[in-house]
Amino acid sequence: MKWIWQLPNWPQFTFDTARFTHWEREFHRNAGVIIGSLAAISADEVNELRVTLLSSEAVDTAKIEGEILDRDSVQSSIRKQLGLQSDGRRAGPQETGVAQMMVDLFRSYQEPLAEERLFSWHKMIMNGRIDLEVIGGYRTHADPMQIVSGRLDRPKVFYEAPPSDRVEEEMKQYIAWFNQAVEAQMPTVIHAGIAHLYFELIHPFEDGNGRIGRTIAEKALAMGARQSLITSLSSRIEQDKKAYYQALERTNASLDITEWLIYFSEKILEAQVYVQKMIAFIIDKARYFETYHSQLNERQTKVVLRLFQEGLTGFKGGLSAENYIRIAKTSRATTTRDLAEMVDLGALRKEGRLRHTRYYLPAWGVAEDEG
Incomplete structure (x- = not known):
């Protein structure tokens, strides 16, 4: 040919x-x-x-x-x-x-x-x-x-x-x-x-x-x-x-x-x-930290930065307590308290129950997070 x-x-x-x-x-x-x-x-x-x-x-x-x-x-x-x-x-x-x-x-x-x-x-x-x-x-x-x-x-x-x-x-x-x-x-x-x-x-x-x-x-x-x-x-x-x-x-x-x-x-x-x-994502990130930065402790800030680092799709399937423990290098009890505080603040959105519980940044929808 x-x-x-x-x-x-x-x-x-x-x-x-x-x-x-x-x-x-x-x-x-x-x-x-x-x-x-x-x-x-x-x-x-x-x-x-x-x-x-x-x-x-x-x-x-x-x-x-x-x-x-x-x-x-x-x-x-x-x-x-x-x-x-x-x-x-x-x-x-x-x-x-x-x-x-x-x-x-x-x-x-x-x-x-x-x-x-x-x-x-x-x-x-x-x-x-x-x-x-x-x-x-x-x-x-x-x-x-x-x-x-x-x-x-x-x-x-x-x-x-x-x-x-x-x-x-x-x-x-x-x-x-x-x-x-x-x-x-x-x-x-x-x-x-x-x-x-x-x-x-x-x-x-x-x-x-x-x-x-x-x-x-x-x-x-x-x-x-x-x-x-x-x-x-x-x-x-x-x-x-x-x-x-x-x-x-x-x-x-x-x-x-x-x-x-x-x-x-x-x-x-x-x-x-x-x-x-x-x-739009970067604008959301800036607004997020303007709203929550002074209210988050060092561990929470570290985890949020890691979530934003994943980009548009976020963590596949959302953030779990195990993810939090690994990123923040902290105990399960502290993790439970930190996550509950962030949900109360509106800094994270909670989905599911028990071992299926996952957390999402409010800037994204569930469908995008599961990318």
């Missing part, structure tokens, strides 16, 4: 532009709502939101590739690089590298895409790797770059990228296209969707193509929205990785990428809704 890059008109992608008018309008409407919401919160809250979104994107883009990172270490590294107060914990090379890439994206989102930046990102996310021939440069190996799955004895090749000796020229063309699309004011959802797909089809690096490709899409979205806040695209994609890989696989044989762009546009809008929820 012919791969997409072997087709005569490669890389002249086609799509039905009219089908994306609604998504483009919604993207910019959502971006306006987000920018307006940011104006209503403090500088400290904006920084907290930025750290949360950057760290979530870093962790989730790695998780899509099957790599599990320590979220607290990533967040600590991002705080340190942004010049914010951190807990001082030492992050591993993988956590440090992906955190560096996310912070660099945030700081440089307005700059044109350049080969040097891609090489820099690759060095960051391959931090500590010793098994690759080239780090910080395009692949050079003679073997085909294949995407395979299935049993080791019967692998199935889903896609084969252009050979290594074509990559440099392909990437020159790609980078020129990306920057020209910005100048031509290509609709943002289309620009981001093509930018990600086109990069993945070239697959220019030995490893890390998915993570860098999604970062490029985030860059396109930030440029289109004219603001540096990460859209949390990977966090939405990671919710259904199978659909993501299936959507990519379906693009292998045709330059008509309308269906891919529909899938990607939907994910972009989902990600924007998630960001809006995160802003």
Whole structure:
């Protein structure tokens, strides 16, 4: 079979532009709502939101590739690089590298895409790797770059990228296209969707193509929205990785990428809704501590901070007395008293009875807590 890059008109992608008018309008409407919401919160809250979104994107883009990172270490590294107060914990090379890439994206989102930046990102996310021939440069190996799955004895090749000796020229063309699309004011959802797909089809690096490709899409979205806040695209994609890989696989044989762009546009809008929820969550958190901070003891405050650290979904199934004992490092009798006081104050909401009793922060509903 012919791969997409072997087709005569490669890389002249086609799509039905009219089908994306609604998504483009919604993207910019959502971006306006987000920018307006940011104006209503403090500088400290904006920084907290930025750290949360950057760290979530870093962790989730790695998780899509099957790599599990320590979220607290990533967040600590991002705080340190942004010049914010951190807990001082030492992050591993993988956590440090992906955190560096996310912070660099945030700081440089307005700059044109350049080969040097891609090489820099690759060095960051391959931090500590010793098994690759080239780090910080395009692949050079003679073997085909294949995407395979299935049993080791019967692998199935889903896609084969252009050979290594074509990559440099392909990437020159790609980078020129990306920057020209910005100048031509290509609709943002289309620009981001093509930018990600086109990069993945070239697959220019030995490893890390998915993570860098999604970062490029985030860059396109930030440029289109004219603001540096990460859209949390990977966090939405990671919710259904199978659909993501299936959507990519379906693009292998045709330059008509309308269906891919529909899938990607939907994910972009989902990600924007998630960001809006995160802003509301941070506002709720600030209001919560304005109301209850002076009324909570040190143990109670520690547990509440841990609950908020779980983000929008909270503790799965709610907070139990056992959770409280473990987090606060206290006795069962003290736990019972602390929890009863918090319920009386309205700082926690109680659900269930006896061993099924669970506690929830008042900012969330039960359905969200059980996420």
